[in-house]
Structures are given as C-alpha cells and as structure tokens.
Amino acid sequence: MQKLYPEVIERDAHSMRNSDLTPNTLKVLQTLIRHGYKAYAVGGCVRDKLMGKDPKDFDVVTNATPDQIKACFRNCRLIGRRFRLAHITYGREIIEVATFRGHHDSADIIESVSANDIRSDAKKPPSKVSKLDVSSKAMRKAGELLSSKSDTGQLTRDNIFGSIEEDAARRDFTFNALYFDVEDESILDFADGMESIGTRKIVMIGDPQLRFREDPVRMIRAIRFACKLHMQLPLALSNSIKQNAHLMTNIPPARLFEEVSKLLLSGYGAVTFECLLMHNLLTPLFPLLTPLLTDVNSKEYQFVLLMLKNTDNRIHNEQRITPAFLYAAFLWYPMEERAQERMFDAAMPLHDAINLASADVLFQQSRRIMIPKRFSIPVREIWGLQLRLQKRQGRRCLQLLDHPRFRAAYDFLLLRGNVEGGDLYEAAQWWTSFQEVSEKARISMINELPNSSPRKRRKRKAAP
Structure with a gap:
C-alpha cells in the first residue's frame, strides 16, 4: 500500500481552532500529549468544520496503543474485536480514541x-x-x-498498528485524512483532502475495488457523504459502487443497524434513499422492500419517499425522531403483502394474519439489519394499531388516545392516507379532528360513526 506524506497547513491558512472541539475532546488530546504520545483530532470534525458545518462527531487518533490509552484515563474502557478502540466517557459524551492503523503485509x-x-x-x-x-x-x-x-x-x-503516514493511507476518503494538531492548530493533509473539499468531489484513497472489498460499508459511507455534504460522486467511483454492491451482504447485521441509522436519519434521507436505489445498494439492505419499488409512482415508493421527506423536516426542525418509525415504513408493505397471503392461504382473520406476518417480516429483515428490540417492539405496535385506527370502534377511540404509541401510529396512518387516499385518508382526517375538539365534541363524533350504535342484547329463551 502507498505511503503518504503530509502537507502542513498552518493555523492562518484554515478556519479550524481548538475552540471548535468539545472541552472533553480537547482534554483527551492534551492528556495524551502530556503523557508523551502524539494525538490528533481527525475525520468528521475536521472535515465538517472546514466545510462550514458544525461538527458533531469528535474522533481522536494517537500512536498510543489501546492499553497505553487506558493507562492514561480512569474513565476509559476498551471495546471491539474487529477494531480495538478506546472509549473515554464524560457523562453522556463518549470520546472515541483509535491507535494509528498499519498495513497488512x-x-x-x-x-x-x-x-x-x-x-x-x-x-x-x-x-x-x-x-x-x-x-x-x-x-x-x-x-x-x-x-x-x-x-x-x-x-x-x-488491529495492526503503525505510523500516522500508514494510518492516513488506511483511511477511506481523502477529506478524512486531515489531522488537526491542537499544539499549534495546524492541519496535516496527507491526501489532498483540502482539494477534495474545495472541488466538492469525493475521492477515495487507493483502488476503490480493493478498498470496497476490504470494507463494503465504505460504499454506503460514500453515498452518505455525497448526499449529506452535497458532494459529487465521480463516475468511476459510482460505477465501482454499483459493481460491488452485492458485497454488502457480507457485513454483520448488528453493524449495519448503526450505519443505516446514520445513513437515513441524517436529515437527507430522501435523496439518500434514491441514491441507494440507483447504486443497487438498497437490495442488500432491504431485500423485502426493493422488489416493490420498480415504479416510482407506486404507493410503496411514494410512501417511503414521503416518510423520509417528513423525517428530514423533523430533523431540520430539531424534532424527535425514532428508527422504529423508519423501519415500520420500510417494511409496512412487505408485511401487508405477507398478511394478505396468510389470510387467503390459511383463511385466518386479518388481525392474526398481521401478527404472524409482522413476526415473519421482522425476522427476515433482521438477517440483513439487526433491529434491536427497543425498536422492533414499537414497530409491531405501530402496525398493530393501524387496524384499530381504521375501524374507529365507538368509545374505544377514547382509549386509543392514551395508548403510548398512538401518536406514532396516527402519524403513520396520516402518511398512508396521503399516499393511498380513499377510506384511509378519510380515517386519518377524522383522527386529526378528533384530537383537536373538546371532550363533548368527541362523544358526538363517536356517536356519528356508522358502527357506533349500541349492540342489542339477545333475549334468552325461557327454560322449558
């Protein structure tokens, strides 16, 4: 593998300063330096600041080994087998510290x-x-x-450790091989990362075919950076992603959950979704959904796209979001299709068919992306409430308002109604009004429902 040498960009030639790091990140860097090690802020925090964005992720890299890092901090724990890392915790903030990676010869x-x-x-x-x-x-x-x-x-x-030059060569894209030195606030640019930022082009370090085989996740990272940072994917890199998209099936499902969350819940989910589809990357991630997306005008395509646009708006407005809603939307139509099949094949009630189809679809999806229970359970609750929201059964409507998943299920129904129209749209609008009116008006709305008339008691026959 090639060995890179840095261009030193002095303090006055760039906009990043120590004050752009969090106090705890700065503390970690200064502690490592005080113990005689080299340490730099690297990756996203440097890249984002130079591109005029507020950094959110602060990563540190050093020539200290994981055990040496642990010896410097009482609040440190070592994690990972595939990549040995140190996590230094300050309350809710975790500073991730990695040792310089070396070559694998x-x-x-x-x-x-x-x-x-x-x-x-x-x-x-x-x-x-x-x-x-x-x-x-x-x-x-x-x-x-x-x-x-x-x-x-x-x-x-x-877990091969090396020098900073080797570490730079091991990084994925040129703008991620920028190292910020807190001692003099200079930046070490090993791979013309500043040029990549200036031209807004994503440039991979090394041969894309080899780098994608080493770690296929680099393909979805390229898509994420292109969409989030409004950067261009050169044609050769784009074609290489399409050719190697199948390699994503080699990634462990547990690792993909975090990667996909970053990918689609970054505020640019809608454009990312379309880019993933164009580069053949949606199939290895969501194999149950992709066959339903052949027509951009289909309800399946429009539903997912509308959900992602709404999620992007919520993120930009600093409103709460949850991965559960994302997976509920991505898997709704595959689940609905399975439920219909069970209804006709086994002649079972719709409610039972939905329960069995929900378990089946979530199990199948977990073989590609492992959805933690804290999200898969809400997914099933959102799906299970759809039938109840559509039926609007008398005074049970009042009970539904107090259900912990009511708001998410209502938002879900609203999206379905906007895409499919008809009875779904009418039911969603009814629930919108039902939440806004007074208690007395709610009772009136319930009484006006077609199925709200009280059930007549059946008279018992007199004993002979």
Whole structure:
C-alpha cells in the first residue's frame, strides 16, 4: 500500500481552532500529549468544520496503543474485536480514541507479535525448533489475533498498528485524512483532502475495488457523504459502487443497524434513499422492500419517499425522531403483502394474519439489519394499531388516545392516507379532528360513526 506524506497547513491558512472541539475532546488530546504520545483530532470534525458545518462527531487518533490509552484515563474502557478502540466517557459524551492503523503485509504482522510469543517458542530444544518455525508460528498467531481477511478480501480483524503516514493511507476518503494538531492548530493533509473539499468531489484513497472489498460499508459511507455534504460522486467511483454492491451482504447485521441509522436519519434521507436505489445498494439492505419499488409512482415508493421527506423536516426542525418509525415504513408493505397471503392461504382473520406476518417480516429483515428490540417492539405496535385506527370502534377511540404509541401510529396512518387516499385518508382526517375538539365534541363524533350504535342484547329463551 502507498505511503503518504503530509502537507502542513498552518493555523492562518484554515478556519479550524481548538475552540471548535468539545472541552472533553480537547482534554483527551492534551492528556495524551502530556503523557508523551502524539494525538490528533481527525475525520468528521475536521472535515465538517472546514466545510462550514458544525461538527458533531469528535474522533481522536494517537500512536498510543489501546492499553497505553487506558493507562492514561480512569474513565476509559476498551471495546471491539474487529477494531480495538478506546472509549473515554464524560457523562453522556463518549470520546472515541483509535491507535494509528498499519498495513497488512507480512512484515507488519511479524513486528506486531510480542517478543514474549517468540521467546516462549525459543525455550524448546534447538533440535525441535528453527527460526522458520518461530516465524511461522508468529505469523499464524498474528493472523489470528491481529489481522484477518475473508475469502472475498474483507478485513474481519484489523488491529495492526503503525505510523500516522500508514494510518492516513488506511483511511477511506481523502477529506478524512486531515489531522488537526491542537499544539499549534495546524492541519496535516496527507491526501489532498483540502482539494477534495474545495472541488466538492469525493475521492477515495487507493483502488476503490480493493478498498470496497476490504470494507463494503465504505460504499454506503460514500453515498452518505455525497448526499449529506452535497458532494459529487465521480463516475468511476459510482460505477465501482454499483459493481460491488452485492458485497454488502457480507457485513454483520448488528453493524449495519448503526450505519443505516446514520445513513437515513441524517436529515437527507430522501435523496439518500434514491441514491441507494440507483447504486443497487438498497437490495442488500432491504431485500423485502426493493422488489416493490420498480415504479416510482407506486404507493410503496411514494410512501417511503414521503416518510423520509417528513423525517428530514423533523430533523431540520430539531424534532424527535425514532428508527422504529423508519423501519415500520420500510417494511409496512412487505408485511401487508405477507398478511394478505396468510389470510387467503390459511383463511385466518386479518388481525392474526398481521401478527404472524409482522413476526415473519421482522425476522427476515433482521438477517440483513439487526433491529434491536427497543425498536422492533414499537414497530409491531405501530402496525398493530393501524387496524384499530381504521375501524374507529365507538368509545374505544377514547382509549386509543392514551395508548403510548398512538401518536406514532396516527402519524403513520396520516402518511398512508396521503399516499393511498380513499377510506384511509378519510380515517386519518377524522383522527386529526378528533384530537383537536373538546371532550363533548368527541362523544358526538363517536356517536356519528356508522358502527357506533349500541349492540342489542339477545333475549334468552325461557327454560322449558
């Protein structure tokens, strides 16, 4: 892999300052430097500030190993097997600290094995161990503990540490290889990242085919940056994403939940959705939904797009959002289709069909994106309330208003009504009015419902 060398951009030639970091990020950097290590703010916080945006993520990189980082902070815990990281916690704020990554060639692996591992082999009688044996075992152990790749070339473990130059070469895009030095407020630019920011073009470090095989998530990161930062995807990079989109199926479902949340809940979900579809990336993420999106004028396509536009507006207006609503919308029509199949094939009531189809669809989706229970349970509740909101059964309407998922289910019905029209639209408008009127007017609205007349008691026949 290529080795990069930095251009030093002095303090007066850029707009970033120490005050742009959170106090705790600055504290972490200064503590590491005080202990004799090199440490820099890197990635998103530098990129966003230089692009005129307020940074939200603050990542730190250092030449200290994870164990050395932990020794510097009492409030530190080490996480991850695939990437060994340090999380330093200050209340709700977590500062993520990574060690400089190195290259994955044989020399790096040998150097990464501790001397103790080799000395333990050297204790064997000389006749039973050679230098080649020691080297081979060191290589095998390093492959198991520090670095490993799948058959497709994907990095499944990446704990080879190196220099800052190697770390820069290991980063995905040129604008993410910008390192901010808090000691003199200069920026180290290893890959012409400043030029990428100036031209608004996404440029990958290294060969895109190889880099996407190493970590397919880089493809959806490219889409996210293009949409969120209003940057251009060069044609060659765009074509490479389309060709390698199938590699996303190799990513563990648990990892994809966070990545997809960042992707679609960043305030630019609608344009991101269309970009994912264009680059063949929606199929490996939502295999149940994609077959229903062949026509941009279909209710399925319009429903998802309208939901994402509304979510984007809520984010820009600093209103609350939840991933549960996102997944409820993405999987609603696949679930509805399964429920209809069960109704006709097994002749079961709609309510039971929806319950079984909900479990089935969420299970199938979890094989691609693992949805935590704190979100999958609300998804099922939103779906389950749709039938009750549509029927509007007498005084049960008053009880529904107190249901903890009523607001989310109502918003969901409103979206469906706006897309599908007809009875759904009429029911959504009824609920809109029902929430706004007085208690007395609510009783009147309930009495006017077609199915609100009191049920007549059946007279018992007299005993013979």
